[in-house]
Amino acid sequence: HSVGIIGAPFSKGQPRDGVQLGPDVIREAGLVKKLEGQGCVVKDYGNLIFEEVSNDEPIGRTKQPRVVGLANKKVADAVQRVKTDGHTCVMLGGDHSLAVGSIHGHAACRPELSVVWVDAHADINTPLTSPTGNIHGQPMSYLIHELCTKIPVMPNFSWIKPCIAAKDVVYIGLRDVDPEEHYILKHLGIKTFSMTEVDGLGIAKVMEQMCDHIFSKIKKPIHLSYDVDALDPSVAPATGTPVIGGLTYREGIYITEYLCQTGLLSAIDVVEVNPKQAKREEEVHFTANVAVDLVLGCFGRVREG
Numbered sequence: 001h002s003v004g005i006i007g008a009p010f011s012k013g014q015p016r017d018g019v020q021l022g023p024d025v026i027r028e029a030g031l032v033k034k035l036e037g038q039g040c041v042v043k044d045y046g047n048l049i050f051e052e053v054s055n056d057e058p059i060g061r062t063k064q065p066r067v068v069g070l071a072n073k074k075v076a077d078a079v080q081r082v083k084t085d086g087h088t089c090v091m092l093g094g095d096h097s098l099a100v101g102s103i104h105g106h107a108a109c110r111p112e113l114s115v116v117w118v119d120a121h122a123d124i125n126t127p128l129t130s131p132t133g134n135i136h137g138q139p140m141s142y143l144i145h146e147l148c149t150k151i152p153v154m155p156n157f158s159w160i161k162p163c164i165a166a167k168d169v170v171y172i173g174l175r176d177v178d179p180e181e182h183y184i185l186k187h188l189g190i191k192t193f194s195m196t197e198v199d200g201l202g203i204a205k206v207m208e209q210m211c212d213h214i215f216s217k218i219k220k221p222i223h224l225s226y227d228v229d230a231l232d233p234s235v236a237p238a239t240g241t242p243v244i245g246g247l248t249y250r251e252g253i254y255i256t257e258y259l260c261q262t263g264l265l266s267a268i269d270v271v272e273v274n275p276k277q278a279k280r281e282e283e284v285h286f287t288a289n290v291a292v293d294l295v296l297g298c299f300g301r302v303r304e305g
């Protein structure tokens with residue numbers, strides 16, 4: 001595997017300080033060395049530099065729109081470059097608003113994408129449905145063709161063109177979905193495997209049925225957007241919006257092992273690691289090590305040795 005790593009130290013899609021430190025704590029947990037140790041060729045493109053935006057007043061309830069729009073343009077260009085260079089892209093967040101740029105940049109190289117969104121949350125609020133105005137709860141609404149009429153014009157967002165179809169999206173791990181998001185998921189017929197399905201079917205069946213769904217016609221490259229809060233807070237405590245009843249470590253890893261063996265993983269986001277949300281120092285290292293293990297699973301590490 002040839003891997004291109006991008007650090008995206010960005011936090012303005014949500015209000016909690018610290019998630020901008022995610023890329024560096026994940027690197028400090030040995031990501032590059034461990035990938036190389038399992039035979040990957042790794043190019044670390046370093047951390048993107050995000051410029052400030054003054055007077056970034058809310059638009060309606062939406063907070064920090066200008067700096068989020070600007071940051072995602074940078075991410076989109078960087079992901080496109082990594083893909084053009086021929087690597088599987090790994091974007092280290094930073095908050096989940098960065099998925100707008102990551103998926104947009106990926107789709108610029110691979111127009112026919114399927115998106116696997118692993119998350120406690122659906123992150124599909126529009127600017128008008130969001131209960132908080134935090135853009136990390138909205139990224140999917142800017143990317144899905146069927147929602148484009150629901151998105152108001154916002155400064156620094158005009159470059160964004162919807163690039164994925166609802167039928168090519170699948171969710172795993174949902175357990176904290178806002179009412180409006182639930183309506184959108186149902187209305188668009190988006191395939192979801194909430195924690196209820198994970199419990200009822202077991203993770204192996206979830207992965208089988210998920211692949212049947214996204215590969216129902218042709219096989220498309222996969223964009224895996226992995227929010228560490230999909231995992232149970234006991235497994236990934238250093239994150240901004242923890243929700244109890246999440247994926248076990250084993251389930252979280254199984255998802256990456258399964259997707260790796262499809263051979264279709266083309267870009268991966270690992271987001272929402274926030275060291276400042278940890279109660280104790282060891283929780284930071286624990287969460288960072290789990291994040292590293294998720295990436296290793298995407299690139300061929302299997303637990304049998």
Ligand SMILES: N[C@](CCCC[B-](O)(O)O)(CCN1CCCCC1)C(=O)O
Nearest residue numbers: 096121123125131132134136137178241
């Ligand atoms: N859906 C929420 C949470 C988004 C989490 C973003 B992620 O997945 O990247 O971490 C709001 C959640 N909800 C608001 C009302 C009270 C309960 C929580 C939102 O702010 O839109």
Ligand SMILES: [Mn+2]
Nearest residue numbers: 096119123227
């Ligand atoms: Mn998320």
Ligand SMILES: [Mn+2]
Nearest residue numbers: 120121227229
């Ligand atoms: Mn989440």
